[in-house]
Amino acid sequence: MADATRLPTTITQVSQGTAAKGGIGESTLRPDGTLKVTGEFAYASDLWHEDMLWGCTLRSPYAHAEIRSVDVSEALRIPGVRSVMTHDDLPAATHYGLEIQDQPVLAKDRVRYHGEAVAIVAADHPETARRAAAKIRVDYAELPPVYDEESATREGAPLLHPGRDDHHSGHVAHPNILHRQPIVRGDVAAAKAEADVVVRNDYEVGMQDQAFLGPESGLAVPAEDGGVDLYIATQWLHVDRDQLAPVLGLPAEKVRLTLSGVGGAFGAREDLSMQAHACLLAMATGRPVKIVYNRYESFFGHVHRHPAKLTYEHGATRDGKLLYAKCRIVLDGGAYASSSPAVVGNAASLGIGPYEVDNVEVEALALYTNNPPCGAMRGFGAVQACFAYEAQMDALAEALDMDPVELRQRNAMSQGSVLPTGQEVDAPAPVAEILRRVKERPMPPQRQWESSPSEGAGTGVDVRALPGGLSNTTHGEGVVRGVGYAVGIKNVGFSEGFDDYSTARVRVEVVGGEAVALVHTAMAEVGQGGVTVHAQIARTELGVSRVTIHPADTQVGSAGSTSASRQTYMTGGAVKKACESVREKVLRLGREKFAGGHPAWTEGAELRFEDGKIVTAGGEAVAALADVLEDEAVEDEVVFRHRPTEPFDLETGQGFGHVQYSFAAHRAVVEVDVELGLVKVVELACAQDVGKALNPLATVGQIQGGTTQGLGLAVMEEILVDPDGKVRNPSFTDYLIPTILDTPAIPVDVLELADEHAPYGLRGVGEAPTLSSTPAVVAAIRNATGLALRRVPVRPEHLTGTGTGADA
Amino acid sequence: MEFLRPASWQEALAAKAEHPSAVPIAGGTDVMVEINFDQRRPGWLMDLNRVPELHEWETGEDSVRLGASVPYSRIMENLRAELPGLALAAHTVGSPQIRNRGSVGGNLGAASPAGDSHPPLLTAGAEVEAESVRGSRRIPVEEFFTGVKRNALAEDELIKYVHIKKATGPQQFSKIGTRNAMVIAVCGFSVALHPESRRVRAAVASAAPTPFRATEAEDFLSAALDEEGLWDSDRIVPPSVARRFAELCSAACKPIDDVRGSAAYRRHAVGVMARRTLTWVWESYRNGGRGGARNDEGGTRCA
Incomplete structure (x- = not known):
């Protein structure tokens, strides 16, 4: 493409030296690593074309409102503005979606969440585009929002999508329930009668964001053949293309996508963000159009991890054998479907965890609400469940006065175990072994913040090793150590009969x-x-x-x-x-x-x-x-x-639903300042079976990254949404992710037990460590404080009893 | 947006007189964020980086004259002995990159209730030297903060220096954030001992519309230390006194519930920080930190 720069190029890699051949099993280095560290790497936000215009999106300030009118005349009069588009200007298909095409390209008549796109502008300068967008007059009439299960399903609740005819609409009890997946196996009632101990609790998981560093960005270039070339940071080029072509009114072959430099994804780039908007503006103006979100807009530009409310009940014999498990998992899918149905399938089918339980009743569902749309994020439905079932394992161990690791090992699944879906685990499942490995590691030394006494100055204190870190809140006062364990199960690959x-x-x-x-x-x-x-x-x-x-x-x-x-x-x-x-x-x-x-x-x-x-x-x-x-x-x-899978039965949840399973276990060691409610995670050891580590260094990096993302959910990461559906903290000032001082030592024990169904015996690595990290950290905080802690992220208010209202 | 680049202090004052709505910018760690987030669109932006005296500091007999643009990292490196409370607070600001650019002048200009430098200025004793083409004046820092993000500057005034009393006794700073670095204060606290006047000063950030001194707590503690003769003894502060001091600091807060923390937590945390930091400064005082020249971080090592 002429006059364009910072486009993706080929990457040539030569194996180094004579001894190393650079094949699988070696830790060859990333070709883009040095470029990224030195700031040279061309991300999608660096894309440039000499003739390009800048696109800007006008978004709804309300979570739920009727659009009475949109007046773009003033915006169009601003010099430098080349195009302003609303729903009425769309040339072809008006809606898109990964599984259900329920999301408007630009809102028509009604906005359903805070930040929904209403109009788009192209101008010759980003500032002009932004000013023009601000001049678009939208007359909104606010509507009462739907924000949780009760408000979504009560008598007379406003329907997010009246007249649904998607393939889930027939089997749900209410049109604001997007999808529901039960799993039934064995006889829970009979098993309950046999149980010596029953543990039942409610849990809650806050809305986590993927918080990738490179915001949504791309460059759309109109082509001479009437098509469009889109340079884009995404997770799946072809599914973007397949959603774009109908919206643009073009045959798929005239929508050509090239991957640009991607600054992280974690699920947030599975749905379209600015792709359709940039292409529409490029076709309308005949000029290349670049759109890049800033950090604020990014929080509205992609889906988040589903917040969840979960109820779990486990029954066991006195010697710790699980007899039955029941759970109900309610996921808030927000205003549009995104990948919520698949998240429901995962939450249900993996909801009991890596344990052998013969009698199971699971119900998982996703709601339509006026909260921000939620969809894919690393761990994909298995994260929420893992937090709850692992908390249950600890609660059960306490009720039985049993070691929590021993209880888990006693019920751990292994190769040949049958899941609640009826699927046999036909590859190694070393659940008990990975727990043993993290447990047997030596403990980090006590009072690790103290440097050895020297120069007669008494003992020195390194605040970086204490809760509060550089904020200098304790020199050891109020600090209590805790240790916690967790293990999880994640599927690998697309499931439920998808032709993957x-x-x-x-x-x-x-x-x-x-x-x-x-x-x-x-x-x-x-x-x-x-x-x-x-x-x-x-x-x-x-x-x-x-x-x-x-x-x-x-x-x-x-x-x-x-x-x-x-x-x-x-x-x-x-x-x-x-x-x-x-x-x-x-x-x-x-x-x-x-x-x-x-x-x-x-x-x-x-x-x-x-x-x-x-x-x-x-x-x-x-x-x-x-x-x-x-x-x-x-x-x-x-x-x-990969080998074929099949859908879960809509009533019993039975079916060969998943391709492969992966397992990780964590041991968390934390120091908690119990007076101030601040937490320092000292060590987060992980053991994971990866089948075969094709690149051991990259494998450990994935495990450490996933572990850290799980830590973030445990103690800080949450998008806060008001009851009226407004996002309260769309910035990195107030949506906190772990810094290096929050990131502990993460020793990793990599097991390589081959899965004979997979290439080289490998097992997908990236998600499993995100699951067990969160409950391990929270278990350690419970161990230090004696508090129940049924909600993540754990905030200082929860540890000090100083919350407000619902928080308290 | 017009960009003004005065080459001298006099030029800056003239420009500010001509364009009173001009927003001064030095490190840009606050102003640029607001501009990038579209929260602010000033008609004029005035770059003060070419004004040399703003980047300089001078240590006098009793106080330090700190140029408004001196970055936090300079304070940490060079003024730990003279301004230990401020140096500790500087440590908690943002990331190393931010500390290389951000300054006390900018913090005062923004006048956020959560400004990290404010409590140590209040406890050390400081005056803000503001100047305009009309002349120069010194504003006691207690009178500088007039509301949330509002200060006592007239629209044609610029902050030139901050005059901060050199420490004569141990000082401490502590702040709450919900992660272990790079965080805006949920609340902050500073305490300073002034052995020469037998006074204790305590100040709180982010627990009221402005940073403030907890004067009732100061008076109580100063009186209690005198009555018990503790300044000249080697004894610890009685736990009941420390507890009462903490309660009074906590009671002086007028916090709100917001996205960063609850009012109840802020009140609670200020009390805990007050008790702990009092213990640290007093321990330091007993161990000979009476001259104030010693590093008063209680053996604390920082990055």
Whole structure:
């Protein structure tokens, strides 16, 4: 594209040194790592075109209101304004959505949440666009909001989406219930009669934000063929395209997407944000249009983690055998569907945790309300459940006067266990073992904030190691240590019968006398390390050193979403499969060329690709790969699928719903200032089975990142929403995420028990550590304070009994 | 938005007289955030970075004359002995990058009830030197804060210096945030011992519309220390006295419930901080920190 800069480019990676080959199992370094640390990396917000206009979005200040009129005339009169669009200006489809097309591209007649997009402006300067948006006059008439289960389902409650006809509308009891998934197994009533101990509690999880650092951004460029090229930070290029094309009134092939630099995702880029708006303005003006949100707008520009209210009941025998479990999980989906139905499926099917329980009654549902829309976030429905069932395990252990780890181990699932959905776990499930590993670690020293007495000055205090940190609130006064444990279960890949596949194109050719590989996929690199892993797989499979990763775009088939811990499994699997196919083609070529040469060519012997050569099983080189290829490029594009799954039965929840499971356990050690209610997490040890660590360094990084995100939910991260649906803290001043001083030492124990169904035996890594981290930290705070703490995040008010109203 | 770049203090005063709505900017750690978030669109922005005297400080006999733009990191590095309370507060401001840019002058200009530098200025004793083309005046810091984000400056005035009394005894600062660094105060507290006048000063941030001195608590404690003869003894402050001091500090708060914390928590936390920091300064005093020159951080190491 002429006159444009900071567009994505190919990334070439060469394996370093002679001993390391840069294949799988090695900790090769990220090609984008140094660029990101030094500020050189081109993020989507850096995209630039000399002729571009700037787009701006006008958003609703109300959570629920009727739009009586929209007057754009004053905005249009501002010099430099090129286009102003409202719902009435949309050229084709007016709604979009991942599963249910219920979300307006621009609101029509009614706004359903605080921050909903109402109008868009393109101008030749971002400031002009912003001023013009402020001049759009919208006449709102506020409507009473729906904000929880009671207000959503009571008699006469306003309906978020009257006249629903989506595929869930037929089986829900109320139109403000988006989806409901029960799971029933065994006989809970009979089991309850046998129980020696019953523990029942209510829990609550606040609304967490993904808080990625790179705000929503992209550049839409109108093309000569009437189509549009969109450079975009997203998690799934093809699903963006498939939602965009109908809105733009274009055939899919005329909507071309290229992945731009992504500054984190964690689920927040699964839904469209500014994509349709930028493309619509670009087509309306015939000019490239860039939209970049600021931090404030970003909080309104993407979905969040579902806040949840959960009720759990467990019954057990005196010696700690779980007899039954019941739970009800109510997720607030907010105004639009997003991926809520799938989140419900996860919350239900994983709701009992990694335990063997024969008698189960689960009910999970998502509500439509006037709160901010919620959807995908790392852990995807399993996080909320894990907080509750792990709190239950501790409560049960206390009731039984039993060690909480021992209780968990006694009920831990293992390979061959049957889940409440009836699905057998047919791969290693080392739940008891990962708990044992975190428990056996040595404890961090007591009073770790004290430096050794020196120079006769008495004992020194390092406030950074204390609750409150640099704020200097304690020098040890009021500080009590606590230890807590938790374990969780997460599914990997898309579930419930979804046709989940990924595509990869791989080419080998000779460049400068050396055989090199080109890997082309549509995988969104959002920080997970796929670009590194793809090069490693190509080296292992093709024996090359130099691998070039083509920018991800829609010129190749879909790679599926970078979510559900699935990309290494799925697109990694597709790259592996494509390499295998290319290998076969190369060997065919070699047999043709060298038919009379080395006998291995004709004997049908197994030939391997190593160090740029084709070698026999015994290691004897039969030809250089470059000599086989000469000036020919060998290429193939393949599609990889994981084994099929099936939907859960809508009444019993039975079904082979998930592809794979992953397990992580944590031990949290915290210091709590019990007088001030401040918490310092000292250590958060994790053990996780990853099947096979394709890149051990990246694997540990994923586990540490997920662990930290879970810590954030435990003690600080929450979007606060007023009862009238207004977001109270849309900024990094008041939505707090952990700093390095809040992040403890995170020792990681990586197990590699192969799953025979998966490429290289690997298991998705990214989400499982986010689950168990939160309940482990809260268990440790409970251990230190003796408080019940049924809600996350835990705030100082909860620890000091100084809350207000509902908080107290 | 027009951008003014005076090359000298006189030029700055003239510009401010001509454009009274001009917003002065030095480090930009507060003003730029407001502009970026579209909360503020001043007609004129006045860059003070070319005015050299604002970046300088001078240590006199009794006080430090601190240029309005001297960044927090300079205070931490160079003025720990003279201004221990302010140096501790500077440590708690933002991140290292923010501390390299943000300044006490900016904090005073913003006059946020949560400003971290305000309590130690109140307990050390300070005057704000404001100047305009009409002349110069010194405003006692107690009279500087007039409401939420409002101060005593006339519209043509700029803050030139802050004159802060050098410590003659131990000082402490403590603040509550809901994470362990880079956080706006839920509430803040400072205490300073003034052995030469046998007075104790205590000040609170973010628990009322303005930062304030807890004068009743100060009077009670100062009297109690005198009556018990503690200044000249080696004894600790009796727990009942410390407790009463904490109660009075807490009672002086007029906090609100907001997104950062509840009123009840703020009141409670101010009491805890008052009790603890009093213990730290008194311990330091007993251990010989009477001259005020010693590092009064109670052996605390900071990043």
